[in-house]
Amino acid sequence: MKIYVLEKSVTLSGKSWEIMHKLKQMQQHYVYINDWIADIHDQVPPAPLKRIK
Template sequence: MKVYVLDKGVILSGKSWEIVQKLKQLQNKYVYINDWIADIHDQQATSPLKRIK
């Protein structure tokens, strides 16, 4: 299963049972898909790159 998060939407590709399972998993944490998208974009903005030696 693949999940593509865009600026204003989400694309879920995979088998139907995988998509339903993913949506049920997200239902426990988020009320709306917009909340999930905003949370993902906030995580990317707040996690700067770190240099590993």
């Protein structure tokens, strides 16, 4: 399995069960993919999204 973390995206390549397993692992540490990307690139994550009515 390969994981490519770019500046604004993540690409997972491999077998479907490997990808599902990795996403479940990351779900325990991060709420959003942006948090994961920011942690890898040592950036401050953007402000949380707000709902607009």
